[in-house]
Every structure is written in structure tokens, then in C-alpha cells.
Amino acid sequence: MNKPKIASDWICGCAGCHMSLLDMDERILKVLELVDLRATPITDLKEPDESGGDVGILEGGINNSANEEVAHKMRKRAKILVALGDCAVFGGVPAMRNFCGIEAALKRAYVEAESNEPGSQIPNDPELATMTKTRAVQEVVPVDYNVPGCPPDADTIFYVLAELAQGRKPEIKEELLHWH
Amino acid sequence: MVQITINGKQIEVPEGTTVLRAAESAGVYIPRLCDHEELTPYGGCRLCIVEVQGVRVPMASCTLPVSNGMVVNTETEALKKSRKFILSMLFSERNHFCPFCQVSGGDCELQNAAYHEEMTHWPIQPGWNNFVVDTSHPYFVLDNNRCILCRRCVRACAEMAGNFTLSVAERGAKSMIVADTDVPLGESTCIKCGSCVQVCPTGAIIDRTSAYQMHDKDLTEVKSICNGCSVGCSVKLMIRDNRIVRIEGDWDGSVNHGVLCEFGRYNAINETRKRITTPLMKKNGKFEPVSWEEALKAVSAKLKPLASDKDGIAAIASTRLSAEALTAFKDLFAGSKVVTSLEEGMPTAATVQFAQKQGSFEGKLDVLRTADTVLCFGADIAPTHMVAGFMFKRNMTKGTRLINIDPEESELDELANLSLKPKAGSDLALIQGLQAVIVKEGLERRPMAIPDADARIEAAVRTTGVSLEQLTQTARTLANSITPVILFGKGITAQRDDCLVEELYKLAVLVGIIDSERSGLISIKGLSNSLTAALLGLDQIFKLNGQKAVYAAIGDERVTPSLVERVSKAPYLVVQASYESQLTEQADVVLPVAVWSEQEGHYINLDGRVRTTTKAITAPETVRDNLTVLSDLAAQMNISLESSWKEAILARKSSVALN
Numbered sequence A: 001m002n003k004p005k006i007a008s009d010w011i012c013g014c015a016g017c018h019m020s021l022l023d024m025d026e027r028i029l030k031v032l033e034l035v036d037l038r039a040t041p042i043t044d045l046k047e048p049d050e051s052g053g054d055v056g057i058l059e060g061g062i063n064n065s066a067n068e069e070v071a072h073k074m075r076k077r078a079k080i081l082v083a084l085g086d087c088a089v090f091g092g093v094p095a096m097r098n099f100c101g102i103e104a105a106l107k108r109a110y111v112e113a114e115s116n117e118p119g120s121q122i123p124n125d126p127e128l129a130t131m132t133k134t135r136a137v138q139e140v141v142p143v144d145y146n147v148p149g150c151p152p153d154a155d156t157i158f159y160v161l162a163e164l165a166q167g168r169k170p171e172i173k174e175e176l177l178h179w180h
Numbered sequence B: 001m002v003q004i005t006i007n008g009k010q011i012e013v014p015e016g017t018t019v020l021r022a023a024e025s026a027g028v029y030i031p032r033l034c035d036h037e038e039l040t041p042y043g044g045c046r047l048c049i050v051e052v053q054g055v056r057v058p059m060a061s062c063t064l065p066v067s068n069g070m071v072v073n074t075e076t077e078a079l080k081k082s083r084k085f086i087l088s089m090l091f092s093e094r095n096h097f098c099p100f101c102q103v104s105g106g107d108c109e110l111q112n113a114a115y116h117e118e119m120t121h122w123p124i125q126p127g128w129n130n131f132v133v134d135t136s137h138p139y140f141v142l143d144n145n146r147c148i149l150c151r152r153c154v155r156a157c158a159e160m161a162g163n164f165t166l167s168v169a170e171r172g173a174k175s176m177i178v179a180d181t182d183v184p185l186g187e188s189t190c191i192k193c194g195s196c197v198q199v200c201p202t203g204a205i206i207d208r209t210s211a212y213q214m215h216d217k218d219l220t221e222v223k224s225i226c227n228g229c230s231v232g233c234s235v236k237l238m239i240r241d242n243r244i245v246r247i248e249g250d251w252d253g254s255v256n257h258g259v260l261c262e263f264g265r266y267n268a269i270n271e272t273r274k275r276i277t278t279p280l281m282k283k284n285g286k287f288e289p290v291s292w293e294e295a296l297k298a299v300s301a302k303l304k305p306l307a308s309d310k311d312g313i314a315a316i317a318s319t320r321l322s323a324e325a326l327t328a329f330k331d332l333f334a335g336s337k338v339v340t341s342l343e344e345g346m347p348t349a350a351t352v353q354f355a356q357k358q359g360s361f362e363g364k365l366d367v368l369r370t371a372d373t374v375l376c377f378g379a380d381i382a383p384t385h386m387v388a389g390f391m392f393k394r395n396m397t398k399g400t401r402l403i404n405i406d407p408e409e410s411e412l413d414e415l416a417n418l419s420l421k422p423k424a425g426s427d428l429a430l431i432q433g434l435q436a437v438i439v440k441e442g443l444e445r446r447p448m449a450i451p452d453a454d455a456r457i458e459a460a461v462r463t464t465g466v467s468l469e470q471l472t473q474t475a476r477t478l479a480n481s482i483t484p485v486i487l488f489g490k491g492i493t494a495q496r497d498d499c500l501v502e503e504l505y506k507l508a509v510l511v512g513i514i515d516s517e518r519s520g521l522i523s524i525k526g527l528s529n530s531l532t533a534a535l536l537g538l539d540q541i542f543k544l545n546g547q548k549a550v551y552a553a554i555g556d557e558r559v560t561p562s563l564v565e566r567v568s569k570a571p572y573l574v575v576q577a578s579y580e581s582q583l584t585e586q587a588d589v590v591l592p593v594a595v596w597s598e599q600e601g602h603y604i605n606l607d608g609r610v611r612t613t614t615k616a617i618t619a620p621e622t623v624r625d626n627l628t629v630l631s632d633l634a635a636q637m638n639i640s641l642e643s644s645w646k647e648a649i650l651a652r653k654s655s656v657a658l659n
Helices: A016-022 A027-034 A065-077 A093-100 A102-112 A154-165 B019-025 B077-093 B109-116 B152-160 B195-199 B262-267 B292-306 B323-332 B349-358 B386-393 B427-440 B453-464 B468-479 B498-510 B530-535 B561-567 B582-586 B626-636 B645-651
Strands: A005-010 A053-059 A062-064 A078-084 A131-135 A145-147 B002-006 B009-013 B049-052 B070-073 B140-143 B166-169 B176-179 B205-207 B220-225 B234-240 B243-249 B280-283 B286-289 B313-317 B338-341 B373-377 B401-405 B418-420 B484-488 B520-523 B549-555 B573-577 B589-592 B601-604 B610-613
Touching (some): A005 A016, A016 A154, A027 A154, A053 A065, A053 A154, A065 A078, A078 A154, A093 A102, A145 A154, B002 B019, B009 B019, B049 B077, B077 B109, B152 B166, B152 B195, B195 B205, B220 B610, B262 B386, B292 B589, B323 B338, B323 B530, B323 B601, B349 B498, B373 B468, B401 B468, B427 B468, B427 B498, B453 B468, B484 B498, B530 B601, B530 B645, B549 B561, B561 B582, B573 B626
Parallel strands (some): A005 A053, A078 A145, B373 B401, B373 B484, B401 B418, B484 B520, B573 B589
Antiparallel strands (some): A062 A131, B002 B009, B049 B070, B166 B176, B220 B234, B234 B243, B280 B589
16 A cells, blocks of 8 residues: 655744644654655655645644745645644644734834844845735645644654544544634 | 522522522522623623523523522523624623733633633634723732723722712713722722722732732732731732732621722732841840840840839830730730830720720621621721721712711711711710600600700700701711611720710610610721720830830731820830831830731631631741740740630620620
């Protein structure tokens, strides 16, 4: 039997959810027995297979045109899309930006921050992605499973991956379910 | 009793029980957010919906009274779906992002409700609108982004504190919790009792000092009694790492039922005075830290020769010390003439003096909850005994009348239906005038001969400056009430004249207060143990008359300038205190002691409830508790402190029955 292909990526998050994934310790070997881990931020392959995969995992919300592209690509190339962590599920901490507006947030970060050199400017290279409101993944593409948590526990991630790898539907509840 | 079936289980509950409470008694949990056991059911959040057989739509169980034969289901698939939908709507309305919320992770009832419904996400994303965050209040922050409009805070403000500061402005999605006419909380009529913080189910109202520090599960809860005033509220001290993180009102407290005042909730946490942690002795005009042994030896060497001289030592103790410490203090200085308390009996002496004739005559605090008329006589309880005020203020919108008699400006004036401003010192004439009106109009509940009623009324009007109309109206209101309560305070007692108390007692007899269990004549007294101090006889005026030494057992009390001034000429001053003050600066020896939360002891509140405070945290190692310091000093001075406080307080009759 072919092992299910799994790809993951991080967008507007902090990489904490992937850290939590690694936090499952030796169980990651069990996961590898069950799945074919393809493109992820922690493997060499950087793009989900064009030929498509079984499960796509996205950490982080969507706050610019580049994130949108990643989300669309992942959705297109995965049969099952998982939103991993509070940023992907709700918007999370980066969504705080939505309350002050993009301009104010950029100004605070690039101009007013105490650590900036005097005269610092907001970057305006046309190559840069266009900023948008921070959104949950499900606001941009349909999501099959939302796995909340900041970050979700390694136990939760292990359970979700193990269930999906064996063709079952994960039910996230009780100890495995938290938004914090 | 009413028979109902909940989830197939037959139970019996008293008539008038709501379905929610009935389910609870049957061990069935119904999710809820706006409901709170101490507040009137509101039916706002709709999360507690249940299916009732024969009823077409789901019903909110928190406002639905049981009826005989009712068949209720709480866990059908349709209900689960509806609850999820209700929560989805709540989450979409404001900004409930958990990762940066203070209550996330166990302390949020909204988050817990979502977990209960196994929600992994919000089916409807929020609208990204910005809501006002009000940070103008010294003790808490109102973050409307986290508000679910359950109105618990509004109800707590009205039903617990009786302050009616919080309300809801606008309608529908625009509804917003506001203070007064939408002014910043810090500039509002808020009296800072913090009841709203205690009942808020989300992170909408958060405590400034304890926020973002730890979850409730990481705190140890210690129950104790507040040592602010003589009301004696039950408190829960939330402790971590030997530090009070937060103080909450104890819902099980027999006096306060969860409510506290500003002092009780915030004083201990916001303490800024500098702690004294080692015994200090003045050598060559400068304080030097010394060992306990050296300090006690020095004090004993000075005091022992004076102990048997009546005019040798003057001793004064805080009425916030425990009954045990006050008894030891009294015994230690039994040979001296001037042994008293900081309050000098101002709030108690006249009352206890009258009790020696009359026996216990005062009513219990609980009558305030059901009083239809409250007469406050020289008792400005708003700043000093706030929680006692809450007990009737909350009923004023339901018709409870307040009559305030006080020559001084008082916070109660604005609230009172009738506010009388007699001339200072005319209280006797006023009370007798009220008696006379009642008898003259035949309104008395018990016959009493009042000679020359007309002359007394005339004298009252002349002496007090109160109009005949106001006098008559006051007398009639009081006499026509079914459950009147008379509260009197320092305005009466500080005159140290038990005749005034006796005349008030007669007035209480005339209007039926003394003969009814639902009414009461109550003296509000002073600090936490002022009644105990009075029963121990520590209620005389502190007047120095050539004494060679002064011993001041202040504890954690604040010192008045008047006391500092009065002891300034003492040749030798020993101060037993927790914090640095102008008094300790003047001392020759300072003995550092534990604060309220670091020691246990007995307290008798204003209506005679005998209870103990709990040692919730450990004092610094070099600090001793008040009783230990007094005992150690007694041992050094070869004085035996054998009396038990329980027997010592029986030396005088109490003005209120002890229990």
C-alpha cells in the first residue's frame, strides 16, 4: 500500500506549531512509518508535490498575497487540508493587527520601534507581497480539519496525523481540544 | 414539592425552582453563561436552552420555573446543534482571541463552554470591529472586545453593591456596557467594590494587579475574615508563592454572600507602606537593628519597674488585633490606669455602657436585607461600613426607604428619601421629638407614656433646626414601616452618653423594632474587633498624664496624626507595628509584627458573630505575630497571661448576643 503523502507549510504564524510537532519526540518515527513526509519547512523539499498529496497542513493565518498563494496551492494539491494552531484556525496573535490597521502596524514596526535606526522607512519594494487583513485559513480556502491550540499539543498533532494516516476522521475533543 | 423528569430521571424539587437549578440538583449539567447563582436569572445568553415536552421551541432553563409533570430533555442532538450555533454567534460578535486573553486556559467560562460543545473553530469569523477598552479605573480594566453582554456585571452592581453604576447602552449589536451616562469608569460613580470583576465570565473585566499572572488552578484558596471594619466579611485569599494575588468575596460568607468593598478586596494587595522586618532600637538617636532578645530585654528593663505603678505606663492597642492579642495586651498592662484602644471606645463605649443596664438589645445585620425603612442616625456607613450599606441600597429601587440623620455632610444624603440635618449636639431633642410625634399620632406599637408630647415636639423643632414637617414625616415613615431598622454610628456613640442610646432604644420600642425579629436597632461600631475591645474595657480616652512610658501595639493599622502628636512627649515609647510610620520614627524600640493575613485569631463582628481569621501566608522570619510578642514580653517581665479571651470578654455584658 502506498503511504499517504503529507505536506506542510507555515505562513503567518510563529513556527511554534511545527515546534510542537517535533515535540512528539520518538513518536515522529512512528508517524514516518505511516506516512510519506514530503515538502515541509523542516524537510528539504519546499513545495507540495504538483502531482498532489493526501494531507496538507498549514500553520499560521493569512495576512498577505504570498500567504494567499501558499494557501491556494496547498488546498489545490491536498485532498485533506488541516489548519494547525490558533493563527490558522482563528487568525491568532497576528490578528491583533486588524484592530489598528496595516498602516499603523507597519509604522510601529519599521519606523517607531525602539530598536530601529533613525530614519527607518516602511519597506516598499514592489517585489514584496501585498499586505491584507489577517484572516483564518478557512476564510480564504475551505478547511477540512481545524486543530486549535497555541500551539496544539504534540499529543494532539500526533493523534490527528495518526488518524489521518490510517484513513480515519480525527475527533478533537476533551484533553486534545484547547484554544490556548 | 413539584415532580419533574429531566433526561428520563424523575426528581422532586421545591416549587419555584428553575429548571436549571432542578437539573443541577439531579446532577445534570446544563451549559450557561449569563446565569449566576447569586444573581437574579436573566435569560440573556440562551445557552441553557432545554426541550420541554409539549412546548414547540427550546426554552431558557435559567428563567423557567418547574411545573408539575414537566418532562425536560437537555442533551438532544437538536439542542447540541443550537448551543453550538449560539456560541458561534457569540464568538462572531466581538473579538474573543484566546492566545492573548488573561482568562484563557481554564478561567474563561465562554472558552470552557466552547470546549464543552467540542468546537474546534468559529464557523462565523468575527467582524474585526474595534470596541472600547476602558483603562481609566484604578483597579480593573473593562475590555468591551471580550464582552458577551451577559449583564452579570450590571446585575452585580445593582443587586450586590446596590450602586447601579453599570448599565447597557444602545440596542442589539450596538449594546455596550457603560458606566453611568457612558463616562469613563474611573470618573464614574463606581465605588470600586470589584463585584463586577468577580462575576465576569470572560476576560471583559479584568483585575489590574492579578491579570496575566496565573490561572486559578495554580492558586491556593484560603478562606478568612476581612479585618477592615466591624462588618467582618468572609473573604477568599488567592495565594501563590506566599503572596496574596487576589482577594475575592466568599460566596458562602454568612454576612456578605460574596460581596466586598474596596478596602476588603484591594487594600492588602495595594499596600505600599514599608515593612519593618527586624526589631529596632534607637541608639544615639539612630535606629539600629537588634535581636529579639536584646529588644525584649531592653523594653522589659524599662517597663518592669513601671508595671505596678498606676501612672507608670500608658498602653494603646489597635482594634484590629485579634481577641487573643487584645486579651494578652490587657493582662500585660493590668497594673496601669490608661490601657485602651486606638478607637478609644468612640464607636462602642455608649452602646456597651447601655448594655450593662439593658443586656443585649441590638439586632442582627441580616434584617437590613429585608428592611423596608432604614434610619441611619449619625452613621455615615458609605465610607466606613460599605457592605452594610449594600444590604439595603440594593433594595432601594424596590421601595426600601432611607432616612439619613446626620449634622455632617454624608454620602448617604444624596441617596436618602429624607435627609435631616439637625444642629450638632441636638440629637437628644430630635430623638425625643420623634418619640413624641409617634405617641401623639397614636402610631406606637407598644404603649409608652411620653409626658408633654407637644412641648417635646416644639423643643425638638426649636433645638434641632429640623422643620416640623420633616420631623413628622420621619416619625410617620418609621412608625408605619413593617420591618424598620435603625442604624446608629459615631454621631451618636462618640458623645459617650448612654442616655442617647437609651432614647434611641425607646424609639425602637415605639416603632416595634425591639419586638420584631425582622427589625433591629444596630450600632455599626468601628474596626474589625471594636466590640471585643469594648467588652474587654479597652474603650477609654487615651490621655497621657505624666506617664513615663507608652506602649503602642499598632499591628498593621494606619496611625493618625492625633496619636503621633499625643505620644510625642512620652519619655519612652515602644511601638509594636508591621509598617514604618511617623509613630515608629518616634519610638525608642520598634517590635516588628505580622500583618492580618499572616496570623490567625478571633474576631467578633458588629452583630456578635465570633469567627477566626486564617494564617494564609507566612510572615518574614524575623517578624513575630502580635500575640507572641505580647506573650514574650510578659514572660520577660514575669507577668502571667493566663486569662482566656473567651472568659475575659464576659466581664461586661455585650450589646448584641454573641454567637
